Amino acid sequence: RIVPLVAAAPLLRAVVKTDKAQLVPGEKAEYTITVLNVGSNPAEDVTLRLNYLAQYQPVEGTTVGFRQEMQAALVLDGIHLKPGESKNLSATFQLKEEALAKEELLVRADLINNSLQTRSAFLSNAAFVLPVSDLTLRMAQDRVTAVPGQIVSIPARVINKGNQREQISLVATAGPFQKVTIYHDLNRDGLRQPGEPEITTVGPLGPKEEAALLLEVTTPKNARDGAVEKVSLSAAPEAAQGKMVVAETQVAYSRPVLHLAMKGREGRMVPGELLTVELDILNQGSNLAKQVELELAWPAQVELVAADQTAGKAAAGSSVWRFNELGAGEKRVIKASFRIKSGTGVGTGVQLKSMLTYQDQAGNR
Secondary structure, three states, rough: OOOOOOOOOOOEEEEEEEEOOOEEOOOOOOEEEEEEOOOOOOOEEEEEEOOOOOOEEOOOOOOOEEEOOOOEEEEEEEEEOOOOEEEEEEEEEEEEEOOOOOOOEEEEEEEEEOOOOEEEEEEEOOOEOOOOOEEEEEHHHHHEEEOOEEEEEEEEEEEOHHHHHHHHEEEEEEOOOOOEEEEEEOOOOOOOOOOEOOOOOEEEEEEEEEEEEEEEEEOOOOOOOOOEEEEEEEEEOOOOOOOOOEEEEEEEEEEEEEEEEEEEOOOOOOOOOOOEEEEEEEEOOOOOOOEEEEEEEEEOOEEEEEEOOOOOOOEEEEEEEEEEEEOOOEEEEEEEEEEEOOOOOOOOOOOOOEEEEOOOOOOOO
């Protein structure tokens, strides 16, 4: 005998679609899941398991009814579908900031018929991560103090915060009398070492990768005390959609500025009379003065009688006082007494001359 058999069972299908084909990190994408029973029997106790990539994060409040499973899937249990019935569900995901450019984004829907122990998988349409160029540039110091003529080093960092590898161009600018050179700080110690190259580009840097830089600024010797000049560094990705970023720091000049005043009696004097001279040395600058030398010279008609400080060097007609250091705002006073020699003719002019020399910490004299 021939016995005809007719198969009757539920047949489950799912269509998964995203509303965006391209996303940038941080952007949200909504997925619509249509679940259908195209079979001839009802489907009882069906589970929908929505598997998503690690680059996605479910948006809170958009996955009502789903339960989270292992940070990799959303699960909805207890679905019932009559023959020919369909149900529409939705879930929204946010693309994480660490998503890389041109990555393919897929969501897989698994339909599990728990009664019949069957499973079917369905993929969504593909979405892709758009490339993003984003740089961060940081100077290690907002303000650097320099002695005029000094070479100062300013560490900096450039960070690729985008999602693709970038070759980065660098440009440094400074005041009209400054010279700035950019070096690649290979060992990241903030000091220029032999073998560290001068650069105008750096990279390519991967996403979240950073490069250590060193700006070497040669300052002018004639900069005045208290002057401030800007040093700026700009970085631009070579990708067409990239934007330039700029970081700035200030170079403040600090140097000693010594002022010399000589006070003494003026007018007519007779031979044998004493002349007392007071020499005031004041550091009006903001930095330390070194190797300070004060020389006082007098003509042959005058002889030195006494001084309140011993001279470091004395010769006929002159004395030199030396100080190793003179701090900012510090003052030194030297008093010396002279006698007009006997026999000096009437109307002879007698003039004392003083000369002050000193150095700053960079050795400028």
